[in-house]
Amino acid sequence: MEGSKVLLRDFITKNLSPWVTRLTAACSALNVEVVEGDAFLSRGAFGRVFKVKRLGQDGDELALKIVEMSSAGRLFQEVKALKLAQQTGLTIRFVAVAEISDGVAMLLSPVGKPIQYPTTSEEVKALFDMLWQLHSADVVHGDPRGPNVIVKDGQRLWIDLVEGWGDLPVLIQNDAEILTQSILHGFPKDSLDVDLETLIESYGGNPTKLNLDCLADKVGEKFPAS
Known part of the structure; x- marks a missing residue:
């Protein structure tokens, strides 16, 4: 838990722009909010992943994946692949996707x-x-x-x-x-x-x-x- 807090703090401090802007826009578009304490899950070559929940609810946690617009095609390919694999029950589940001003965000479930x-x-x-x-x-x-x-x-x-x-x-x-x-x-x-x-x-x-x-x-x- 403490390590995740440090990661999130460092992430916000070092990447105030443009990723915080993207995170804010993605949360607004998908009606979610970050989970306090351990919201930052990972960073990859093409995006960032955060732990979120539905706005004003204490239900299941979701993974929010955000990519820059230059990687939008890659994310939409992932959406298509997840939909094709959904019936197997062997993959993370696609929930929703939304375009934001300079990127694309996708909700996934569950967080593991x-x-x-x-x-x-x-x-x-x-x-x-x-x-x-x-x-x-x-x-x-x-x-x-x-x-x-x-x-x-x-x-x-x-x-x-x-x-x-x-x-x-x-x-x-x-x-x-x-x-x-x-x-x-x-x-x-x-x-x-x-x-x-x-x-x-x-x-x-x-x-x-x-x-x-x-x-x-x-x-x-x-x-x-x-």
């Missing part, structure tokens, strides 16, 4: 906690299982890295989906490669060896649970059992 990078083979398998659940519903993520998973009330959810362009098998293979690289981020750069590359290509060519399980098992070999 980021997961830790996997440290055991079982945790590796769990992430690949999450990816399979998306793919089995003909949904691709676009950027399925570990940091793009949150947990809320024991349920893990994907966030920051990217609308994919191109053939589904290619997009599915890209998802598998991105997740593999993300899980192995702490290993030497040559950790994506020939065997792993072959398994990734096999999954792209024939995206079955068995092929993805083989990839998960191979990646999991680099981690201890729990």
Whole structure:
């Protein structure tokens, strides 16, 4: 809690303009207000995320994502991807979107906690299982890295989906490669060896649970059992 307060204070102090202006405009447009104490959730390359609630209500907290107008297209792609994935129950839920004077804001639900990078083979398998659940519903993520998973009330959810362009098998293979690289981020750069590359290509060519399980098992070999 205290760390979030410091982050928010530093954010406001160092970024009084234009992000505070955008935050104020977004809250007004979407009829929300920031949650006192730990409102600043994260910053990324293309935007900022805040914890908010409906104006004058003490109900569920929401995530307010704001991007500059130059990144509006990227955010609208995320909206489209979330809507397509909504029926899976595996992703954060799109609530609303609004254009502001120099940006775009989106409300998402729920607010969760980021997961830790996997440290055991079982945790590796769990992430690949999450990816399979998306793919089995003909949904691709676009950027399925570990940091793009949150947990809320024991349920893990994907966030920051990217609308994919191109053939589904290619997009599915890209998802598998991105997740593999993300899980192995702490290993030497040559950790994506020939065997792993072959398994990734096999999954792209024939995206079955068995092929993805083989990839998960191979990646999991680099981690201890729990």
